[in-house]
Amino acid sequence: MKKVEIKPNNVSIDRINEKCLNCGMCKKTCEKINGLEGDCINCGQCVLTCPSGALIPKFDYKKVLNYINDTDYTVVAFTAPAVRVAIGDEFGFASGAFLEGKMVSALKNIGFDYVFDTTFGADLTIMEEANELVGRLKHKQKPLFTSCCPSWVLYMEKYHSEDLNLVSTCKSPISMEASMIKSYFSEMYDIPKEKIITVSIAPCTSKKNERVIHPETDVSLTTRELAMMIRETNIDFKNLKDAEFDALMGSSSSSGLIFGTSGGVTEAVLRTAYYMINGKMAPPKFYDLEEIRGEENIKTTTVDLGKYYLRVAAVNTIKIASENYEKLKTFDFVEVMACPGGCIGGAGQPLSAIKDMLEIRNKRRESMYNMDRVAQNREAYKNPKVQDAYISYLSKNDIDLHTEYYAKKSIKS
Numbered sequence: 456m457k458k459v460e461i462k463p464n465n466v467s468i469d470r471i472n473e474k475c476l477n478c479g480m481c482k483k484t485c486e487k488i489n490g491l492e493g494d495c496i497n498c499g500q501c502v503l504t505c506p507s508g509a510l511i512p513k514f515d516y517k518k519v520l521n522y523i524n525d526t527d528y529t530v531v532a533f534t535a536p537a538v539r540v541a542i543g544d545e546f547g548f549a550s551g552a553f554l555e556g557k558m559v560s561a562l563k564n565i566g567f568d569y570v571f572d573t574t575f576g577a578d579l580t581i582m583e584e585a586n587e588l589v590g591r592l593k594h595k596q597k598p599l600f601t602s603c604c605p606s607w608v609l610y611m612e613k614y615h616s617e618d619l620n621l622v623s624t625c626k627s628p629i630s631m632e633a634s635m636i637k638s639y640f641s642e643m644y645d646i647p648k649e650k651i652i653t654v655s656i657a658p659c660t661s662k663k664n665e666r667v668i669h670p671e672t673d674v675s676l677t678t679r680e681l682a683m684m685i686r687e688t689n690i691d692f693k694n695l696k697d698a699e700f701d702a703l704m705g706s707s708s709s710s711g712l713i714f715g716t717s718g719g720v721t722e723a724v725l726r727t728a729y730y731m732i733n734g735k736m737a738p739p740k741f742y743d744l745e746e747i748r749g750e751e752n753i754k755t756t757t758v759d760l761g762k763y764y765l766r767v768a769a770v771n772t773i774k775i776a777s778e779n780y781e782k783l784k785t786f787d788f789v790e791v792m793a794c795p796g797g798c799i800g801g802a803g804q805p806l807s808a809i810k811d812m813l814e815i816r817n818k819r820r821e822s823m824y825n826m827d828r829v830a831q832n833r834e835a836y837k838n839p840k841v842q843d844a845y846i847s848y849l850s851k852n853d854i855d856l857h858t859e860y861y862a863k864k865s866i867k868s
């Protein structure tokens with residue numbers, strides 16, 4: 456078989472058979488990026504290189520438009536960091552244009568009742584994961600593997616179930632945010648959670664599968680689907696006035712923002728872990744960790760956390776993680792993202808010519824780090840909305856921001 460198999464129950468990816476050229480490009484991409492012999496982990500990278508558009512993300516946006524038209528529901532959107540630096544590609548902006556204000560405005564014009572920022576969920580993830588890291592360092596348990604990429608988590612469940620204790624128990628930023636919308640937001644705004652529809656907008660096809668496991672997210676859409684909704688509701692995106700996220704979960708640190716690029720989770724977690732250990736802001740190196748930024752296969756560095764000296768690694772793609780698995784276990788903290796360059800290169804992002812993909816990802820990354828450089832608040836622990844949430848709600852209520860993992864069948868088992 457020249458092409459990758461898309462099973463009928465695949466919730467992330469679809470194939471329009473009439474368009475398929477049987478060229479085998481999807482299979483080549485899967486082998487190059489995942490190396491899993493066609494065992495789908497929902498990353499969807501095959502979608503980005505299919506020359507005929509036969510492979511597409513599963514489109515779920517019509518469901519959302521129906522919910523919006525049903526006055527019985529409060530429909531809440533929340534947007535992942537990498538969407539705002541990619542949505543402009545669909546509307547003639549320069550690659551990497553930072554269009555947060557227009558994106559929020561578009562969502563409000565489409566009819567969402569509230570629009571929150573998933574970087575709030577990322578800041579929560581940083582707090583929880585940094586805490587977990589510090590706990591493990593105290594007990595000399597290493598490494599800690601990140602858990603925000605659902606394709607990486609699925610790979611671990613399928614191929615290294617003996618090591619699931621190494622994976623952070625933190626839910627992904629999207630699942631944390633959705634849990635908070637169905638609890639914190641529901642209580643604060645006195646809206647029954649059964650009447651709230653949570654709609655995540657992400658660069659990612661794998662999140663469509665994650666929501667099956669974590670149904671606190673009702674629908675997971677891609678950046679491409681956001682563009683489709685904008686067109687279908689006749690919004691003039693280019694000329695939209697900027698709007699702001701709704702306040703309760705709208706403000707974030709730039710640590711939450713850089714989650715969208717490979718190495719960003721590591722940098723963000725280390726800034727907060729340093730503070731947790733030393734009670735003061737981390738030194739400048741933690742705000743410019745060049746060694747772990749970018750698209751090299753495995754990027755490594757060492758950092759001094761005061762009491763602990765850490766070896767950290769940030770890995771681009773499952774294939775590289777899989778080939779270097781035993782070596783990665785010798786590090787203290789390991790971030791793995793399935794998509795090249797991290798979520799900025801996710802399969803739900805706008806399509807482009809294959810020859811331009813690296814350059815476009817570079818522009819998106821640059822855009823995020825530029826915002827980080829000038830941000831007033833670069834640490835999750837300083838985010839006032841996160842502080843409020845812990846003091847007024849999370850300390851008094853049992854909201855599960857953590858999860859468990861289970862061994863799953865791989866193609867080889």
Ligand code: SF4
Pocket residue numbers: 497498603604605606607658659660661662792793794797798799800801802
């Ligand atoms: Fe999704 Fe990001 Fe993982 Fe790609 S790297 S599968 S976009 S979470």
